[in-house]
Amino acid sequence: MQLWLGEDGGGSVLDVDNIPNWNMIWLRIMWQIEPTTGWERDQKHYAKKRPNELAAVMRNLDRYIKLLNVSKNSKAVQAGYLHTEQSGVLAVDQRGGGGNLQETRLYTYADDETKTVYLIAIGDKDAQHADVEYSKEFVRTYKNRAETQ
């Protein structure tokens, strides 16, 4: 691993992910992200009302995806900003996004078979129970559909 930290703290990260031919080899096992209609609706609401919280959970989603790409499977990924819920639902929180952020969770489901992370919903602490149930329903329907196909 080689990291290049630019003057502004940015710059390029030089590691195996940035070697073109290596990426071609790994393309088949790279995880993809698929939004659901639930996430589409929630992200519009958060973009207007809680933009910093949205940016923070998306940053942690980015970290999660990067870890998935080097892990054996989705269950092997371990991070402080990830919370395991029932039925395979995994919540990504806003941790590390700065002070005074409202507690926010992005609900996801990772399908190890298709290497796809589904973004189901975004919500605050008050809506946690309803959001988890909503996400579980998505996973239930998704799994039923996959079984019948």
Add this chain to the structure above:
Amino acid sequence: MTTEFERPAAKATGKKYGSVADLMRGESVPQEIQEKFKELERETRVVVQLAKLRQAAGMTQEEMAKAMGVTQSAISKLESGTDLDLTLREIKEYSRVTDQRIGLMFGKPLTHVEAVKCHAQAIRQHLEALAMIANRHDELEKDIQGFFGEAFFNILTILAECGDKLPGNGRDSGVRIEVLKQGGPRGTIQRGKALVTDVAA
């Protein structure tokens, strides 16, 4: 306020993205949120790489903590934190425990020309070191001689192939390199002759 009964069930959209940045662009997330996301992402590049090293090594945070002599919560905090909270000691420990090389560079990235010069200097140092080894160890002399041949050919091949991409196939660069390849399947090291001509002469 929307109740659970009014909330339509979430459905997969069929739109797939390879990264969160692509997703945000594709889903038209407002520009200022994309900028904030990039800013946060820049603050965590090193910690993300460290977490990736641990995951790629198949280690849990508990195992990492044990190997480093700290608590699991310390590892969790480190990997969820920002680069500015890291210490060099922690970076070194990740390198030691995962047995991986970690290089950190600060400041302006090298220009392409500076990078080529740096790599050339590094190649020279390593080849000189190999030559010294060959002088001291007779049993390695043949292998090192062979490696020098391969290195010579491959470096010239790189120069020739890149030179061909210049306008006019590099005819105006002063030097023309033509590699005469011999057999061998694609992707293997091919032995051959390199013809270097001074086209300016």
